[in-house]
Amino acid sequence: xxxxxxxxxxxxxxxxxxxxxxxxxxxxxxxxxxxxxxxxxxxxxxxxxxxxxxxxxxxxxxxxxxxxxxxxxxxxxxxxxxxxxxxxxxxxxxxxxxxxxxxxxxxxxxxxxxxxxxxxxxxxxxxxxxxxxxxxxxxxxxxxxxxxxxxxxxxxxxxxxxxxxxxxxxxxxxxxxxxxxxxxxxxxxxxxxxxxxxxxxxxxxxxxxxxxxxxxxxxxxxxxxxxxxxxxxxxxxxxxxxxxxxxxxxxxxxxxxxxxx
Amino acid sequence: xxxxxxxxxxxxxxxxxxxxxxxxxxxxxxxxxxxxxxxxxxxxxxxxxxxxxxxxxxxxxxxxxxxxxxxxxxxxxxxxxxxxxxxxxxxxxxxxxxxxxxxxxxxxxxxxxxxxxxxxxxxxxxxxxxxxxxxxxxxxxxxxxxxxxxxxxxxxxxxxx
Ligand SMILES: Cc1cc2nc3c(=O)[nH]c(=O)nc-3n(C[C@H](O)[C@H](O)[C@H](O)COP(=O)(O)OP(=O)(O)OC[C@H]3O[C@@H](n4cnc5c(N)ncnc54)[C@H](O)[C@@H]3O)c2cc1C
Ligand code: FES
Ligand code: FES
Numbered sequence: 201x202x203x204x205x206x207x208x209x210x211x212x213x214x215x216x217x218x219x220x221x222x223x224x225x226x227x228x229x230x231x232x233x234x235x236x237x238x239x240x241x242x243x244x245x246x247x248x249x250x251x252x253x254x255x256x257x258x259x260x261x262x263x264x265x266x267x268x269x270x271x272x273x274x275x276x277x278x279x280x281x282x283x284x285x286x287x288x289x290x291x292x293x294x295x296x297x298x299x300x301x302x303x304x305x306x307x308x309x310x311x312x313x314x315x316x317x318x319x320x321x322x323x324x325x326x327x328x329x330x331x332x333x334x335x336x337x338x339x340x341x342x343x344x345x346x347x348x349x350x351x352x353x354x355x356x357x358x359x360x361x362x363x364x365x366x367x368x369x370x371x372x373x374x375x376x377x378x379x380x381x382x383x384x385x386x387x388x389x390x391x392x393x394x395x396x397x398x399x400x401x402x403x404x405x406x407x408x409x410x411x412x413x414x415x416x417x418x419x420x421x422x423x424x425x426x427x428x429x430x431x432x433x434x435x436x437x438x439x440x441x442x443x444x445x446x447x448x449x450x451x452x453x454x455x456x457x458x459x460x461x
Numbered sequence: 462x463x464x465x466x467x468x469x470x471x472x473x474x475x476x477x478x479x480x481x482x483x484x485x486x487x488x489x490x491x492x493x494x495x496x497x498x499x500x501x502x503x504x505x506x507x508x509x510x511x512x513x514x515x516x517x518x519x520x521x522x523x524x525x526x527x528x529x530x531x532x533x534x535x536x537x538x539x540x541x542x543x544x545x546x547x548x549x550x551x552x553x554x555x556x557x558x559x560x561x562x563x564x565x566x567x568x569x570x571x572x573x574x575x576x577x578x579x580x581x582x583x584x585x586x587x588x589x590x591x592x593x594x595x596x597x598x599x600x601x602x603x604x605x606x607x608x609x610x611x612x613x614x615x616x617x618x619x620x621x622x
Binding site for chain 2: 201202203204205206208227230231234235237238246247249251275296297298299300302303377378379
């Protein structure tokens with residue numbers, strides 16, 4: 201690792217000020233950032249740890265939605281939304297392993313927008329709102345390609361508001377070495393329609409499978425998806441699976457998610 | 462350099478640290494507590510697992526500066542007060558839950574966290590909880606059995622000696 205300092209502000213205002221420094225970078229749980237610092241993929245002069253900011257931690261309910269502080273760990277989400285939004289809790293409880301879940305945060309996961317991460321699928325399928333220190337961003341506008349988001353330099357995710365669907369499920373086909381999704385599909389059924397978000401598959405990062413959404417909005421059953429498929433064009437190929445294999449998995453996992461929801 | 466003060470296995474320690482010093486480096490190089498192992502240094506294997514404020518975390522994926530003011534527990538603090546093995550450690554010995562022993566400190570720390578959260582886990586719950594702890598020797602079977610036994614459950618049904 202290159203050398204840097206670590207500061208631990210206690211409020212969002214102080215963190216924003218600290219992030220105004222040249223080459224300052226936010227540190228959430230460090231479960232992605234520390235491994236990349238070890239590979240010298242980043243060269244911050246100061247890391248601004250968000251872990252001591254109580255105002256961005258915890259879960260609250262607000263009119264049909266759960267609002268989760270950006271600094272809330274995956275482990276805390278798994279415990280605290282278990283009854284209000286069980287599919288989201290199940291998703292969080294299968295991220296990585298217990299030690300990763302005790303540190304990694306929802307804000308860090310969404311800021312990073314790894315193309316195989318689980319939270320982007322949950323946020324996009326739920327039609328979540330990403331709340332930052334300056335504004336609110338709809339999930340549909342937030343994800344802008346792998347590792348790319350609408351966040352500006354130094355902007356902090358303070359909370360994420362997830363509308364609670366009538367039914368939902370997330371199915372992750374796990375890549376067993378990394379424990380990320382080889383492909384993951386989050387299906388959420390709301391009163392006014394169904395949203396289907398796919399992670400782990402596209403070269404553009406998380407995306408909505410709109411044809412499946414249309415079919416499921418008319419008939420929420422696995423059979424409604426018969427005959428539908430995602431073209432392999434633009435899907436990732438790597439040593440774990442080809443684009444065609446991923447395309448196949450999307451169809452299978454979407455059906456499984458509908459069956460489980 | 463910044464000064465950090467924390468409690469490690471019940472003892473207060475203060476040291477000047479670099480911002481980029483990991484807890485694994487702090488424990489091993491500064492405090493000479495070499496029971497916390499570094500297997501992968503890429504956050505995958507769990508050999509470095511320690512407890513920070515009661516939570517199981519990867520020592521290689523947290524900075525010493527982040528632990529300023531924290532209560533830290535390592536494998537060196539796991540034995541009973543009289544120096545005898547605690548129930549989990551003893552069960553690992555009794556059930557042959559280790560071979561080379563490299564993964565064992567992390568396994569014992571994870572097992573302690575699991576049993577604190579879930580005092581009578583099922584075999585499937587133990588395996589799920591240990592997803593981040595990699596063992597190259599045992600094939601996991603006897604580790605799972607040791608943790609079952611440490612929780613006071615009958616292990617004859619999973620015995621495949
Ligand atoms: C072994 C292992 C397995 C994993 N498995 C999975 C998995 O199955 N599914 C999955 O989805 N993820 C997985 N992860 C990733 C994990 O979920 C990370 O915790 C997460 O991607 C990053 O969150 P973090 O809080 O650790 O962020 P950090 O690593 O601290 O930061 C990541 C990026 O986000 C920025 N950032 C952090 N917090 C904020 C914020 N509040 N506002 C703005 N920017 C911020 C940082 O500057 C950095 O650029 C795994 C990680 C490991 C090590
Ligand atoms: S050394 Fe920390 S997880 Fe392997
Ligand atoms: S006993 Fe050798 S790695 Fe587990």
